[in-house]
Amino acid sequence: MDSSNYYCVIMAGGAGTRFWPVSRTSCPKQFLDIAGTGKTFLRYTFERFAKIIPEENILVVTTARYVDLVKEQLPELLPQNLLAEPYGRDTAPCIAYATYTLLKRNPKATMTVSPADHLIMDEDKFRKTMLDALEYASKTDVLMTLGIRPLKPDSNYGYIQATGGKAAFDKEEPMPVKTFTEKPDPALAKVFIDSGEFFWNAGIFAWNAETIKNELEKYLPEITRLFTGWENVLGTPVEKEFIERVYADCIKISIDYGVMEKTDRAWIYPARFGWADIGNWEALYDHYEDKDNHGNAFISGERLSDGNRNLLVYSKKKDKLMAIKGLENFMVIDTDDVLLICPKENRQFKDFVAGIAMPDFEDFR
Amino acid sequence: MDSSNYYCVIMAGGAGTRFWPVSRTSCPKQFLDIAGTGKTFLRYTFERFAKIIPEENILVVTTARYVDLVKEQLPELLPQNLLAEPYGRDTAPCIAYATYTLLKRNPKATMTVSPADHLIMDEDKFRKTMLDALEYASKTDVLMTLGIRPLKPDSNYGYIQATGGKAAFDKEEPMPVKTFTEKPDPALAKVFIDSGEFFWNAGIFAWNAETIKNELEKYLPEITRLFTGWENVLGTPVEKEFIERVYADCIKISIDYGVMEKTDRAWIYPARFGWADIGNWEALYDHYEDKDNHGNAFISGERLSDGNRNLLVYSKKKDKLMAIKGLENFMVIDTDDVLLICPKENRQFKDFVAGIAMPDFEDFR
Numbered sequence: 001m002d003s004s005n006y007y008c009v010i011m012a013g014g015a016g017t018r019f020w021p022v023s024r025t026s027c028p029k030q031f032l033d034i035a036g037t038g039k040t041f042l043r044y045t046f047e048r049f050a051k052i053i054p055e056e057n058i059l060v061v062t063t064a065r066y067v068d069l070v071k072e073q074l075p076e077l078l079p080q081n082l083l084a085e086p087y088g089r090d091t092a093p094c095i096a097y098a099t100y101t102l103l104k105r106n107p108k109a110t111m112t113v114s115p116a117d118h119l120i121m122d123e124d125k126f127r128k129t130m131l132d133a134l135e136y137a138s139k140t141d142v143l144m145t146l147g148i149r150p151l152k153p154d155s156n157y158g159y160i161q162a163t164g165g166k167a168a169f170d171k172e173e174p175m176p177v178k179t180f181t182e183k184p185d186p187a188l189a190k191v192f193i194d195s196g197e198f199f200w201n202a203g204i205f206a207w208n209a210e211t212i213k214n215e216l217e218k219y220l221p222e223i224t225r226l227f228t229g230w231e232n233v234l235g236t237p238v239e240k241e242f243i244e245r246v247y248a249d250c251i252k253i254s255i256d257y258g259v260m261e262k263t264d265r266a267w268i269y270p271a272r273f274g275w276a277d278i279g280n281w282e283a284l285y286d287h288y289e290d291k292d293n294h295g296n297a298f299i300s301g302e303r304l305s306d307g308n309r310n311l312l313v314y315s316k317k318k319d320k321l322m323a324i325k326g327l328e329n330f331m332v333i334d335t336d337d338v339l340l341i342c343p344k345e346n347r348q349f350k351d352f353v354a355g356i357a358m359p360d361f362e363d364f365r
Numbered sequence: 366m367d368s369s370n371y372y373c374v375i376m377a378g379g380a381g382t383r384f385w386p387v388s389r390t391s392c393p394k395q396f397l398d399i400a401g402t403g404k405t406f407l408r409y410t411f412e413r414f415a416k417i418i419p420e421e422n423i424l425v426v427t428t429a430r431y432v433d434l435v436k437e438q439l440p441e442l443l444p445q446n447l448l449a450e451p452y453g454r455d456t457a458p459c460i461a462y463a464t465y466t467l468l469k470r471n472p473k474a475t476m477t478v479s480p481a482d483h484l485i486m487d488e489d490k491f492r493k494t495m496l497d498a499l500e501y502a503s504k505t506d507v508l509m510t511l512g513i514r515p516l517k518p519d520s521n522y523g524y525i526q527a528t529g530g531k532a533a534f535d536k537e538e539p540m541p542v543k544t545f546t547e548k549p550d551p552a553l554a555k556v557f558i559d560s561g562e563f564f565w566n567a568g569i570f571a572w573n574a575e576t577i578k579n580e581l582e583k584y585l586p587e588i589t590r591l592f593t594g595w596e597n598v599l600g601t602p603v604e605k606e607f608i609e610r611v612y613a614d615c616i617k618i619s620i621d622y623g624v625m626e627k628t629d630r631a632w633i634y635p636a637r638f639g640w641a642d643i644g645n646w647e648a649l650y651d652h653y654e655d656k657d658n659h660g661n662a663f664i665s666g667e668r669l670s671d672g673n674r675n676l677l678v679y680s681k682k683k684d685k686l687m688a689i690k691g692l693e694n695f696m697v698i699d700t701d702d703v704l705l706i707c708p709k710e711n712r713q714f715k716d717f718v719a720g721i722a723m724p725d726f727e728d729f730r
Contacts, residue, residue, distance in 0.1 A: 021688070301704075306717055315704070323386070325707040325717045326695075334704050339666075339680070341697065341706065342690040352671055352690045 004057075005108045006134050007209075008049040009098040012042050012062040012070060012116035013088045018280045020353055021338035022316055030116035031069045034284060036299040036314070041117040043073050048120060049112070052127050056081070059101070060116075061094050063087055080235060086247045091203075092258040093223055093250045096216055097243065100227045101234050102209045109209040110138040113255075118202070119287065121274025133206040133269045136174050142267040143215060143260065144174060144206040147199030148275045153189035156279050158182045158201030158256055162268050166196045169270075177266035182256045199268060201256065202275055215265060220258045222251055281331050282346040285312040298322065301334070312344055369422075370473045371499050372574075373414040374463040377407050377427040377435060377481035378453045383645045385718055386703035387681055395481035396434045399649060401664040401679070406482040408438050413485060414477070417492050421446070424466070425481075426459050428452055445600060451612045456568075457623040458588055458615045461581055462608065465592045466599050467574045474574040475503035478620075483567070484652065486639025498571040498634045501539050507632040508580060508625065509539060509571040512564030513640045518554035521644050523547045523566030523621055527633050531561045534635075542631040547621045564633060566621065567640055580630060585623045587616055646696050647711040650677040663687065666699070677709055 012030050016023065023029045030041045037044070042060075049058055055076060061083040062070050070082060083097055095113055102109040112134060120126045129146065137144045147160050149169075161179040162168045168175055180201070184192065192198040217224045226246045233242045260266050278284045288297040294309045301315030301322040312331040313322050324332060331349070333340040342352050377395050381388065388394045395406045402409070407425075414423055420441060426448040427435050435447060448462055460478055467474040477499060485491045494511065502509045512525050514534075526544040527533045533540055545566070549557065557563040582589045591611045598607045625631050643649050653662040659674045666680030669688040677696040678687050689697060696714070698705040707717050 021686075304721065317702075319702070321386075321703040321721075323703060323705045323707070323718065323721070325713065327706060330691075332704070332706065334699070337682075337684070338686045338688060339697070339699050339704065340688045341692060342688070348690065353688065356669065356686075356688070 003053055003131075005106060005110055005138065006053045007057045007059065007102050007106075007109050007111040008053045009095070009102075009111055009113045010042070010045055010049070010058065010060045010116050011091060011094055011113065012045075012060050012066065013085055013094060014115075014117065015063070015088060019284075020356075021333060021335045021340050022314065026065070027069065028066075031066070031073060033300075034314075035119065035278070035288070040073055041119075042070070044120075045114060045116045045118070046074050046077070048123060048126065049114070049130075051123075052131055053112075059083060059098055061085060061098055084240070084243075086244050089247060089250050089252045091255040092216070092220055092253045093247065095212065095255050096220070096223050096227060097246075099209050099213050099216065100231055103213060104231050104234050107210065110134055111207065111209050111212075113205045115203050115277070117277070118204075119274075119276040119278055121276075123273075125273035126271075129269065129271045129273055130204075130206070133174070136267075136269070137206040137208060137211075141208065141211045141214075141265060142174070142176075143212065143263055143265045144267045144269055145177070145260065146202040146204040146206075146271040146275075147268040148202050148271055150193055150198065150200045153186060153193045154200075155184055155186045155189045157277070158203070159184060159189070159192045160199045160201050160268050161192075161195075161197050162199065162270070169196060172270055172272065174267050174269050177260075177268050180256065180261045180266060182254065182261065199270060200275075201260075202271065203256075203277070205255075206269075211265065212259075215259050215263050219262050220251075220253065223253075223258075226250060280346045281312060281333070281349060282344055285310075285331070285344060288312075310344065368418055368496075368499075370471060370475055370503065371418045372422045372424065372467050372471075372474050372476040373418045374460070374467075374476055374478045375407070375410055375414070375423065375425045375481050376456060376459055376478065377410075377425050377431065378450055378459060379480075379482065380428070380453060384649075385721075386698060386700045386705050387679065391430070392434065393431075396431065396438060399679075400484065400643070400653070405438055406484075407435070409485075410479060410481045410483070411439050411442070413488060413491065414479070414495075416488075417496055418477075424448060424463055426450060426463055449605070449608075451609050454612060454615050454617045456620040457581070457585055457618045458612065460577065460620050461585070461588050461592060462611075464574050464578050464581065465596055468578060469596050469599050472575065475499055476572065476574050476577075478570045480568050480642070482642070483569075484639075484641040484643055486641075488638075490638035491636075494634065494636045494638055495569075495571070498539070501632075501634070502571040502573060502576075506573065506576045506579075506630060507539070507541075508577065508628055508630045509632045509634055510542070510625065511567040511569040511571075511636040511640075512633040513567050513636055515558055515563065515565045518551060518558045519565075520549055520551045520554045522642070523568070524549060524554070524557045525564045525566050525633050526557075526560075526562050527564065527635070534561060537635055537637065539632050539634050542625075542633050545621065545626045545631060547619070547626065564635060565640075566625075567636065568621075568642070570620075571634075576630065577624075580624050580628050584627050585616075585618065588618075588623075591615060645711045646677060646698070646714060647709055650675075650696070650709060653677075675709065 059081045064084045159181045162175045163178045291297045296311040298313045304323040306325040309328040314333045316335040331344045424446045429449045498509045524546045527540045528543045656662045661676040663678045666687040671690040674693040679698045681700040696709045
């Protein structure tokens with residue numbers, strides 16, 4: 001396999017604080033080891049792609065405030081492969097910036113675009129799927145997206161209906177997309193699941209740089225016009241100034257709303273590598289596999305537990321003794337400056353912390 | 366009033382960890398601000414006595430490992446007034462050491478001996494009582510102890526029965542002691558309370574140095590013989606070496622068991638200044654006055670509370686946000702290296718932490 005035309009763009013700009021108080025505006029989820037695996041999400045993502053794509057072809061796009069975090073966590077990342085947005089404008093502008101950058105370097109580039117903060121369980125399977133998807137995309141002009149077999153109705157995910165109905169659901173080969181629906185309401189999500197024809201949208205794409213450029217020009221000309229004619233500036237000392245001007249004028253929109261729902265080139269590659277976009281503490285608890293017999297997940301911190309049930313315990317300081325007795329269905333999250341003790345259910349967490357005004361907590365969603 | 370012959374001996378050697386994880390072997394209760402008042406117990410005790418006794422007449426006895434803590438918290442303490450025991454042998458040897466030291470300086474010394482870790486609510490009343498007790502002791506050869514009107518049967522305290530029965534109970538003048546009982550079992554404590562004739566022993570004494578020396582010689586000659594004939598060594602460069610030898614040979618015994626229960630010179634001064642020897646977290650909760658409408662005592666730490674009842678919350682870091690929702694009858698105690706969440710009842714706390722093996726937790730009682 002010749003992978004010299006393969007590129008990876010890791011999107012690491014999100015500023016979510018849904019894992020407050022561990023995640024903050026100053027250090028969101030992708031830079032943390034929330035799942036207690038020993039590496040940050042970003043580090044895992046980088047290493048995962050580095051096994052199938054030449055390291056010098058891996059780019060990271062982040063916002064300016066996180067540039068130092070990226071450098072610290074990925075010391076091997078080439079300086080020219082770290083693209084800094086002045087601030088986040090969702091995924092479409094981010095992908096446009098990366099696409100124009102790659103096209104200048106290699107007009108034959110086939111690229112995958114991936115979030116930095118997803119869990120992948122079966123890395124071998126992931127690599128095989130990813131390489132298949134890249135190869136298929138390189139030979140065609142499709143916009144390939146990885147589809148995950150859904151486990152439950154979840155209105156936090158995007159949904160993809162493949163062509164071919166139920167019969168296609170069990171295949172493991174690329175298929176054209178029939179419909180593309182970003183974050184349906186819970187009732188619709190249930191309809192999707194019950195139909196047996198829908199996949200979750202993993203937000204991991206594969207396409208030729210030329211193809212996505214053409215589709216961006218077609219569906220989001222208000223973004224591409226900001227780049228057109230200025231390609232030569234990319235990679236030069238005035239790039240930063242140019243990008244600041246671009247973003248000042250740029251709309252905020254996701255690639256899903258802006259392109260994938262509209263294009264007739266969207267294809268899906270059904271994936272089975274075990275995937276989760278763990279969006280909050282409750283979801284982390286649900287996915288955490290190393291619980292004790294009473295359902296307690298002591299993810300980080302030294303454990304001293306007596307008479308507890310279904311706890312989620314996380315200490316930012318790994319050697320802190322978490323001595324807990326007699327709690328049930330709670331989460332206990334400890335950082336240097338905040339201790340959170342709250343029922344584990346995400347709704348209760350959100351209600352409780354919604355009103356918190358902290359300097360480093362500006363954009364809780 | 367001439368207070369030049371008045372001395373105070375503050376006993377600050379205890380190593381208890383009943384306020385674990387805040388109190389440790391390396392920093393027991395007297396050096397902490399457990400009650401969240403803004404000063405440590407030792408500091409309060411020193412300042413309280415400094416208002417009635419010349420500062421140069423205030424001594425602190427502690428164990429060698431705490432000498433630096435005392436110096437740090439009481440920078441004005443004269444170096445010769447800091448007596449260091451090599452290790453704790455309970456109160457009788459401590460008092461003997463201080464008594465021989467004072468007698469060498471001033472044979473007419475009248476001294477009060479006080480623990481370093483008690484709460485006194487009414488400081489004005491305390492000063493008046495203390496001065497009365499010192500004056501009475503200075504003119505007689507009694508061993509005066511302050512008696513507190515008990516609030517409930519509590520087998521953690523010593524009990525004093527005054528002469529005169531119930532009729533004497535309401536008086537505020539010195540009376541001879543009839544019986545002296547250190548830490549009765551709960552049933553006996555109840556009998557004492559019901560009788561209406563018993564006081565709690567505050568462990569705060571007043572006597573002439575000469576008087577206590579004589580009583581020590583009478584009832585604890587195995588201690589006094591270690592000092593007799595060596596008085597000239599006290600206050601010289603070889604004192605440390607001498608005291609190490611004394612303590613190596615010295616029995617471990619309290620002044621209550623060793624002298625007060627046996628002597629016929631014991632008197633009681635009924636005191637009404639609001640007193641508590643807060644021995645554990647549950648007792649601290651019971652005494653804490655600044656609870657919210659739902660009985661929550663956020664003693665230290667920034668408070669974010671929702672739907673809690675009867676909590677005790679303590680953060681060693683005062684500006685840490687303690688965000689707690691939906692807990693009832695728990696204590697939440699946070700330090701740098703330990704988070705404790707446990708039902709508030711002392712029995713549950715003791716059971717839970719009894720088995721903890723930490724380097725700084727060697728002598729949990």
